[in-house]
Amino acid sequence: MSDAALLEVEDLNVSFPGRGGITRAVRNASFSLGRERLGIVGESGSGKSTTGRALLGLIPAPGIVTAKRMTFGGQDLRGLPDAEWQKLRGRRMSMVMQDPKYSLNPVLKIGEQIEETYRLHHRSSQGEARSKALAMLEAVKIRDPDLVYHLYAHQLSGGMGQRAMIAMMLIAEPDLLIADEPTSALDVTVQNEVLRILDDLVTDRGMGLIFISHNLTIVGSFCDRVLVMYGGRIVEELKASELAAAKHPYTQALIKAAPSLEHPLAELAVVTRDPAWLI
Amino acid sequence: MTVETTSAPPAARLSLRGWLASDAPASRRQAVLGNVYRGFVALVSNRTALTGLVIVAALLGIAVFAPLVSGFRSPIDQSLSERLAAPGAAHWFGTDEFGRDIFARIAYGTRVTLTIVMLVSIVVAPIGLLVGTTAGYLGATAGRAGGIIDAVLMRITDIFLAFPRLVLALAFAGALGPGIENAVIAISLTAWPPFARIARAETVSIARSDFISAVVLQGASTARILFRHIVPLCLSSLIVRLTLDMAGIILTAAGLGFLGLGAQPPTPEWGAMVASGRNVIFEQWWVATIPGLAIFIVSLGFNLLGDGLRDVLDPKSS
Amino acid sequence: MSGAWIAGVLWRLLSLMGSLLLTLWGLTAITFSIGRFIPTDPVLAIVGDHASRETYERTRLALGLDRSVLEQYLIYLRKILAGDFGTSVMSSHSVLSDLYQFFPATFELATIATVLGVLVGVPAGVLAAANRGRWPDRLVSIVGLFGYSMPIFWLGLIGLAIFYGRLSWVGGPGRLDTGFEDIVTARSGVILVDSALAGEWEVFRNAVSHLVLPASLLGYVSLAYISRMTRSFMIDQLAQDYVTAARIKGRSFWGAVWGHAFPNIMVPLITVIGLSYASLLEGAVLTESVFAWPGLGLYITSSLFNADMNAVLGGTLMVGAVFIGINLFCDFLYKVFDPRLRAA
Numbered sequence: 026m027s028d029a030a031l032l033e034v035e036d037l038n039v040s041f042p043g044r045g046g047i048t049r050a051v052r053n054a055s056f057s058l059g060r061e062r063l064g065i066v067g068e069s070g071s072g073k074s075t076t077g078r079a080l081l082g083l084i085p086a087p088g089i090v091t092a093k094r095m096t097f098g099g100q101d102l103r104g105l106p107d108a109e110w111q112k113l114r115g116r117r118m119s120m121v122m123q124d125p126k127y128s129l130n131p132v133l134k135i136g137e138q139i140e141e142t143y144r145l146h147h148r149s150s151q152g153e154a155r156s157k158a159l160a161m162l163e164a165v166k167i168r169d170p171d172l173v174y175h176l177y178a179h180q181l182s183g184g185m186g187q188r189a190m191i192a193m194m195l196i197a198e199p200d201l202l203i204a205d206e207p208t209s210a211l212d213v214t215v216q217n218e219v220l221r222i223l224d225d226l227v228t229d230r231g232m233g234l235i236f237i238s239h240n241l242t243i244v245g246s247f248c249d250r251v252l253v254m255y256g257g258r259i260v261e262e263l264k265a266s267e268l269a270a271a272k273h274p275y276t277q278a279l280i281k282a283a284p285s286l287e288h289p290l291a292e293l294a295v296v297t298r299d300p301a302w303l304i
Numbered sequence: 305m306t307v308e309t310t311s312a313p314p315a316a317r318l319s320l321r322g323w324l325a326s327d328a329p330a331s332r333r334q335a336v337l338g339n340v341y342r343g344f345v346a347l348v349s350n351r352t353a354l355t356g357l358v359i360v361a362a363l364l365g366i367a368v369f370a371p372l373v374s375g376f377r378s379p380i381d382q383s384l385s386e387r388l389a390a391p392g393a394a395h396w397f398g399t400d401e402f403g404r405d406i407f408a409r410i411a412y413g414t415r416v417t418l419t420i421v422m423l424v425s426i427v428v429a430p431i432g433l434l435v436g437t438t439a440g441y442l443g444a445t446a447g448r449a450g451g452i453i454d455a456v457l458m459r460i461t462d463i464f465l466a467f468p469r470l471v472l473a474l475a476f477a478g479a480l481g482p483g484i485e486n487a488v489i490a491i492s493l494t495a496w497p498p499f500a501r502i503a504r505a506e507t508v509s510i511a512r513s514d515f516i517s518a519v520v521l522q523g524a525s526t527a528r529i530l531f532r533h534i535v536p537l538c539l540s541s542l543i544v545r546l547t548l549d550m551a552g553i554i555l556t557a558a559g560l561g562f563l564g565l566g567a568q569p570p571t572p573e574w575g576a577m578v579a580s581g582r583n584v585i586f587e588q589w590w591v592a593t594i595p596g597l598a599i600f601i602v603s604l605g606f607n608l609l610g611d612g613l614r615d616v617l618d619p620k621s622s
Numbered sequence: 623m624s625g626a627w628i629a630g631v632l633w634r635l636l637s638l639m640g641s642l643l644l645t646l647w648g649l650t651a652i653t654f655s656i657g658r659f660i661p662t663d664p665v666l667a668i669v670g671d672h673a674s675r676e677t678y679e680r681t682r683l684a685l686g687l688d689r690s691v692l693e694q695y696l697i698y699l700r701k702i703l704a705g706d707f708g709t710s711v712m713s714s715h716s717v718l719s720d721l722y723q724f725f726p727a728t729f730e731l732a733t734i735a736t737v738l739g740v741l742v743g744v745p746a747g748v749l750a751a752a753n754r755g756r757w758p759d760r761l762v763s764i765v766g767l768f769g770y771s772m773p774i775f776w777l778g779l780i781g782l783a784i785f786y787g788r789l790s791w792v793g794g795p796g797r798l799d800t801g802f803e804d805i806v807t808a809r810s811g812v813i814l815v816d817s818a819l820a821g822e823w824e825v826f827r828n829a830v831s832h833l834v835l836p837a838s839l840l841g842y843v844s845l846a847y848i849s850r851m852t853r854s855f856m857i858d859q860l861a862q863d864y865v866t867a868a869r870i871k872g873r874s875f876w877g878a879v880w881g882h883a884f885p886n887i888m889v890p891l892i893t894v895i896g897l898s899y900a901s902l903l904e905g906a907v908l909t910e911s912v913f914a915w916p917g918l919g920l921y922i923t924s925s926l927f928n929a930d931m932n933a934v935l936g937g938t939l940m941v942g943a944v945f946i947g948i949n950l951f952c953d954f955l956y957k958v959f960d961p962r963l964r965a966a
Binding site for chain 3: 475
């Protein structure tokens with residue numbers, strides 16, 4: 026496990042041609058990632074989720090992805106053929122999506138869906154794959170793996186579903202995990218549990234993590250570094266520990282807008298947007 | 305995200321188009337006409353919908369100007385010396401087994417098709433609206449009694465919805481005798497339920513809204529609420545559905561005509577024309593082929609138009 | 623499967639039975655009304671114009687026409703339930719036995735057409751949805767659109783003229799050439815089955831050559847509908863997150879399409895197929911007329927022209943009952959397996 030950069034991105038651009046013109050979802054984004062935790066914070070439409078999907082080659086047609094540089098573990102991701110992407114996805118890079126109600130297949134058993142990731146990348150017998158899946162369910166602190174294995178998505182609570190999703194995406198031991206709003210669909214009480222499980226797993230396995238969220242507070246406490254996105258651009262990049270000293274007015278506004286128990290305000294601060302930020 | 309448009313918007317002008325497309329209508333009429341204009345533009349910009357519109361417009365045009373279009377030839381005059389003539393200069397589509405000019409018969413046949421379309425619409429839409437809006441409104445606002453009426457009306461609707469259309473129309477026409485009116489009645493019997501369903505769905509979604517409550521507080525009777533306020537809001541979905549169903553209705557009517565149960569000779573009904581050309585299909589193919597092509601084109605036109613209207617008026621259902 | 627779900631299913635089953643009974647009752651009411659209120663005098667139809675007054679009165683009483691309408695309806699209903707659909711004026715057999723005789727031909731046609739519709743229509747719909755906006759999608763849409771707009775009797779005539787008249791690739795009207803007609807004893811009524819069982823392969827081949835055109839015709843109508851519904855269902859599923867999740871795991875695009883999305887549409891697809899089958903029973907009426915196919919459709923239409931109202935109404939009842947039964951059952955299946963309800 027070297028300290029060399031896992032992911033290097035330079036001038037990533039994602040555009041969607043449409044009837045009213047071209048929509049530029051991500052504009053000249055550049056960043057790098059080692060085996061550390063990077064948070065991407067932004068509001069809806071800031072381009073953060075699109076960035077995550079572009080990294081996995083999952084921008085649907087007619088979207089166009091260009092970059093001066095986009096490498097993972099030294100491999101150039103630009104223009105990669107499908108067969109190569111299939112080798113990377115699940116095995117070396119993976120993504121946990123927001124809502125397990127929708128991201129788990131309703132008609133397949135949970136256990137089978139988790140096994141599938143393993144069997145796609147490893148030759149194994151049915152029994153081997155199953156025991157791996159059960160072990161993974163234990164790793165995400167699900168109390169009764171044998172029972173949950175046979176359940177269907179709609180029978181799981183939000184927290185359990187998200188943990189099953191994490192199991193599904195980490196079973197093949199990828200080096201990079203992109204978590205796209207992993208706790209946004211969960212009750213607040215369950216959010217911390219899931220975050221803790223994610224924390225443990227990422228640390229134990231020495232993975233790189235990209236944590237995408239609109240919640241600056243969570244990202245600030247969970248990640249090492251933070252990227253702030255607005256209007257498709259990265260407007261600021263800073264260490265999580267130095268958030269209070271943010272320089273860009275948008276970041277500062279975000280920080281001020283977060284409610285705090287220690288310093289309660291009569292009125293919550295609202296972000297005033299400067300059109301200059303879009304340029 | 306930023307959106308960069310490819311062209312800058314033109315400066316507003318005090319033209320009719322500007323008035324119609326205005327974002328800030330000054331009167332109710334302007335708003336309504338503006339909506340119609342925008343809908344029309346959207347419809348026309350869709351190529352398939354445009355094709356459908358052209359076909360239906362052509363149907364209307366030919367029906368109205370049939371004598372002109374057919375060069376003042378008669379669709380029913382027989383000329384046995386010229387029977388089964390091939391398409392040519394004298395008779396563009398040839399003649400049938402009685403020597404009647406097929407082109408003229410096709411042209412006048414548009415009137416028959418249009419008559420059936422209009423008659424069925426006139427019967428089916430009001431019944432569907434009446435049943436659907438009553439069921440929906442009473443079911444949503446009149447408590448338990450209303451709920452029972454809703455359930456009963458919907459049961460009746462479901463019963464008619466489950467009937468086989470053609471077979472029932474056959475039995476009907478068989479009993480009451482052939483003819484256009486009986487065909488219309490037979491088809492209408494099974495065609496009205498979808499409209500009741502749509503009307504009810506629309507009604508239920510708006511029955512409890514504030515503006516209806518406001519009208520109730522103003523003292524409006526149930527009848528007034530239904531007709532003046534609810535029915536207009538159902539109209540756009542209904543029109544879409546009617547246009548889409550029209551193709552099926554035309555095909556059923558043509559099927560009845562083919563079996564000899566629709567409009568009777570010498571009225572030029574396309575389905576019957578196909579049937580009459582049946583025996584000579586191997587040699588004089590045009591007698592049966594051309595009327596069938598007309599049915600196909602008109603049906604296609606209504607389907608295309610219906611799809612286009614649905615995209616414009618009711619995008620959530622597409 | 624929770625207890626609540628099972629209870630829900632049982633409730634729906636009950637509801638289905640109720641709807642079925644109600645609708646079938648409605649159907650009998652309509653057929654009775656049609657039969658009762660026809661303009662021609664049914665007594666005259668039997669005794670003829672020159673019968674004496676006593677004969678007329680006797681027949682009138684025998685037909686029960688002196689009773690009230692309600693009584694007549696109840697008698698009619700009782701007869702129907704006992705399987706007495708009256709006697710066919712044409713064949714002088716009981717209508718029920720006629721229906722049994724003619725049913726297999728329609729069944730054969732509708733079944734093979736549906737199989738064709740599924741085998742071609744389902745993959746076509748999946749292909750169209752997966753290639754949305756591109757040429758496979760457009761092609762499937764156009765083919766489907768044509769299928770919706772096509773007068774089936776016209777296409778049948780043209781097909782007959784070209785493939786039988788000009789090219790002689792297929793057999794002509796009817797189920798078999800006249801020479802082959804009585805070789806195989808009718809056991810199931812489905813010639814393909816009967817001839818195969820008897821080992822009469824020439825008869826089999828001849829039957830196939832006659833079946834090809836009408837079955838393809840109806841199959842086309844079937845696949846127009848099935849492909850459109852499959853496409854619509856698949857488009858919905860392909861937009862779901864779990865399909866993206868499958869690709870993130872490393873599944874190929876088509877693996878995600880067939881292995882993840884498709885299983886999710888199988889249940890609604892089955893109901894669609896059922897509905898298509900039911901509507902083919904109707905479409906068969908016109909097709910049988912064009913191809914002189916001795917099925918229920920031809921039976922009804924020819925009885926119509928012979929003013930044999932018993933036969934017409936009996937046939938209508940039978941086709942109607944099967945049509946209604948399949949429709950309501952598919953509605954029921956769909957509601958039972960609706961995933962939204964499962965989640966509740």
